[in-house]
Amino acid sequence: MIRLLLAFFALLFAGFLALAEGIAPEKRQSGFDMMSAETQSLQKDDLANPAMLWVKEGERLWNSAPENGERACAACHGDARSTMNGVAARYPAVDRPSGHLLDLDGRILQCRSEHQKAAPWARESRPLLALSAFIGLQSRGEMIAIDEKETKARAAIKRGRDLFSRRFGQLDLACVHCHDDNWGRKLGSATIPQGHPTAYPIYRLEWQGLGSLQRRMRNCMTGVRAEPFPYGAQEWIDLEAFLKARAAGMVIETPGIRP
Amino acid sequence: MAGTLIDVPKTAKRGEIIRLRALVAHPMETGYRREITGAVIPRLIIHTFTCDYDGEEIFRAELFPAMAANPMIAFTTIATKSGPVTFRWIDDAGAIITEKVMLNVTE
Numbered sequence A: 001m002i003r004l005l006l007a008f009f010a011l012l013f014a015g016f017l018a019l020a021e022g023i024a025p026e027k028r029q030s031g032f033d034m035m036s037a038e039t040q041s042l043q044k045d046d047l048a049n050p051a052m053l054w055v056k057e058g059e060r061l062w063n064s065a066p067e068n069g070e071r072a073c074a075a076c077h078g079d080a081r082s083t084m085n086g087v088a089a090r091y092p093a094v095d096r097p098s099g100h101l102l103d104l105d106g107r108i109l110q111c112r113s114e115h116q117k118a119a120p121w122a123r124e125s126r127p128l129l130a131l132s133a134f135i136g137l138q139s140r141g142e143m144i145a146i147d148e149k150e151t152k153a154r155a156a157i158k159r160g161r162d163l164f165s166r167r168f169g170q171l172d173l174a175c176v177h178c179h180d181d182n183w184g185r186k187l188g189s190a191t192i193p194q195g196h197p198t199a200y201p202i203y204r205l206e207w208q209g210l211g212s213l214q215r216r217m218r219n220c221m222t223g224v225r226a227e228p229f230p231y232g233a234q235e236w237i238d239l240e241a242f243l244k245a246r247a248a249g250m251v252i253e254t255p256g257i258r259p
Numbered sequence B: 001m002a003g004t005l006i007d008v009p010k011t012a013k014r015g016e017i018i019r020l021r022a023l024v025a026h027p028m029e030t031g032y033r034r035e036i037t038g039a040v041i042p043r044l045i046i047h048t049f050t051c052d053y054d055g056e057e058i059f060r061a062e063l064f065p066a067m068a069a070n071p072m073i074a075f076t077t078i079a080t081k082s083g084p085v086t087f088r089w090i091d092d093a094g095a096i097i098t099e100k101v102m103l104n105v106t107e
Helices: A002-020 A037-044 A051-063 A073-077 A104-114 A126-137 A151-164 A175-179 A213-223 A234-246
Strands: A202-204 A209-211 B004-007 B011-013 B017-024 B046-053 B056-062 B072-078 B083-091 B096-106
Touching (some): A104 A126, A151 A234, B046 B072
Antiparallel strands (some): B004 B017
């Protein structure tokens, strides 16, 4: 009997722990909500938001032919305002012909190499960030909705969830320890956000420039003194897929400002 | 990536105080940072910013290494007559970035 009771309490405790994991949907908030009013005002005003410099450059790239004279993005996709509306909100998504799960930057790179036959851009390069910001802007106000019916996406989300709670680095910390359990508290002078990918690529004041979600996550990994995965690694796609599922229904703010 | 974001009203009433804002893409390299090898990254900042309104200089600023990258400068002036507003940034390499917008002043 005692053994049964113990087992019952153990189960109850395990259940409580499971419940304590994650953030309740109504408690979710964007990093924007935790910023100072001054920083928020930078993001709210497109003529003060320095990320709009990249958007402007991205629009130019969208409408102009690559160096090899092949078709411009606009030649196939037309007016991005309508054709790219909502696209960033549902990535990572499966690319039909190859069957690969791609993030938005991966999709841009694939289009560039396959359809434009142009020299590839490096991850985090200026033109890639510019196009990514321009395309991302077309989803501003749209709700994040990754297609969870897709088998590949579901598998990635599951792997991403595992990564999110796996301990890394000399500090032996997992993403959950900060972003699920201690968000809103301070790490040094910085407020720990919940880690929702709502505004990427972001203009981070600390970077004095634009950067991708992968750059931000690499930053976290070096922060816990782990060796970060290389740019474009499957782990990043998996983590992004999980984060997008975790942030489902939240609104895209691209291009965001963060402290 | 030379780029600018300019915020000047298209029209203004004569005598009205208008706000002008000019943001420019620039690394504003301070000259105090080093490469991973220890070599100093040479200073490369915009040192002068000017604004002409209808051919007359109405604003001038001297910039220093403590300015952030992609600096935005905001100031006000009084709309007197229709004419071009020209913004000019000059950096350490001698590069000059100019941007011109038209301001229409109504009675």
